[in-house]
Amino acid sequence: MSWVNDVIQGILLGGYYGIIACGLALMFGVMRIINLAHGDIAVLGAFLMYLLLQHWHTSPFIALLPVLPVMLLFGYLLQRLILQRSLRAGVLTPLLATFGISIVIQNALEQGFGPDVQSLGGETGSLVTASWNINSQISIAALSALIFVAALVIYAALQFFLSRTRMGRQMRAAAEDPDTAELVGIDSRAVYARATAIAVGIATLGGLALALRTTFSSYAGPNQLIFAFEAVVIGGMGASIWGALLGGIVLGIAQTIGAQINPEWSVLSGHIVFLLVLISPRGGLLTLRAGRVRRRAGSTRLRATA
């Protein structure tokens, strides 16, 4: 029965990885950019909320309200001022630019907040400790469940946005073929900036989830980025937005089961599952379904070629 519990905990942990991976998958899907600063942006969001909570003693969820618009603007400007310019020199130059941004954010946070480990879990009152005991071995923490539900809501909202709204359709068009999208009057630069803003916004939600469920420090970003990337690849890059959530769940299960075998093996077993999926012929859980998904109307698939 403890295995059942591990799987359940893994699925719930996967909800967190799904949130972190979502923005990374969106940016990759729309612009072919892998944002190496994605994890650091999530941590930056967490630190901004931490900063607010230092001054106003309130709930982290209230602190999110002013931080989110700031981060959306940050994402918009990031695309407009840095990434858009670097895109001109090919797809690999933005990668180098985001790596530079990652180093700047990490060390600016270290400079501003010091090396101490922080957490926002203590600010939520009973939420952190509450749990439902299904039986003697299976118990579900309220916070984990909340994060998982939040992941489902975020993915459903993003799917609705991409398939049902005008802005979302423009985003898919610009992702599929920016030149043709320009011909029909879509400003692909504006679309890219919006996509980055949304990705950064979702990363901020991921930062909140991180800060609630565990501790974070200024150098926590790269690990979050790696987990997010693993989730995206395991899910099958570009196959579907939902692939990232599914990949996150697989990663979460791998880590919890690995930790059960040996606590030191938690992260390593996630890496190993990632590499195994990579060398498997399918190379991603949802990649084979890609052809089918593409024909379906209102799909959340962003590009024809993965």
Next chain:
Amino acid sequence: MSATSTDSSAPARATIRRWTPLSGGFTGGLGAFGIALVFVPIVMQARTVQDLTALLILVLMAVMWNALAGYGGLVSVGLQAYIGLGAYATIWFSLKGIDPYWAMILATLFCAVVAVPLSFVVLRFRGAQFAIGTWVVAEAIGIYIGLDNQLGAGTGTSLVQLDSYATSTREHITYWFALGMTALFSIGVFVMLRSRLGASLQAIRDDEEAAASVGVRVVAGKRILFLLASAGCGAAGALTVANILFVQPTSIFSVNYSADMIFMVLVGGIGTFEGPIIGALILYFIQQQFGNDGTWYLIGLGATAIVFAVLFPRGLWGMLQDRTGWQFLPVGYRLRRAAAIPPPERDQNPAEAVG
């Protein structure tokens, strides 16, 4: 990538030049400089020798990262995997009773061997995915070695076997090793670039599909480059542990090595042979000046990388080359027409930013 096909208007009267007086003179000068460097330990202080060893390691890393990214289009954030493996393999072979300097050579070869199976995994990735895919591999190897008690686990271990050498002897031999390895791998890249493989690799970088369509063996070319860079970074790791004598998983497998490599190549000039060397010199002097400033130093490094990526993606040397047409090392093809009014010579080595 044949130079004759680039100008169809005057094919019969064009000649291809690979050497120019400038590049010939410079290559000879560099060779002489390299030979002069051999004598540094005899005339310089110990402190200088150790610093120069560190500088040579930086040059080696930059040349390797540039070989992969600038010529193969394979931007990696995970070459620290081989730096760490090279360092730990040196210690492991030394523990087996092998002389540490032989162990360094074995460790370099070991990294090339390990890179063979890994190349089948990571070369499935393209573009930006390769960058972070190699990073995951580096993290996995770093964690795995951190679990090995024989190698000191997470707290690290020392290369105590080097104590059998007197301090000054050790420093001199390590310096000569660094010089030899850097020269060996630089010459290796140089020879490769001048060969058929070099041309096909740059074709892969510029357009993989197009290269494949004209018969370039894309995956084989990438694999050779990947193995070369892995061995080179393995040597850099072995030299690092010989220079500082201590190694710890979190620092030797740190992504900061990738940050350094990216900085050196981006600032110096990606896809040029001379750029990474200049970048290494710049990083070395920055480290000497500001290395103690911790976070501010790193913020400056990151910010500079952003500025170069966004505004000057060709790097310092690339920009100079654009202005002057200089090429100090003859790794490209130059087309010279035998017309009455010779048009300005064009550099046929498409040393553009990665793409």
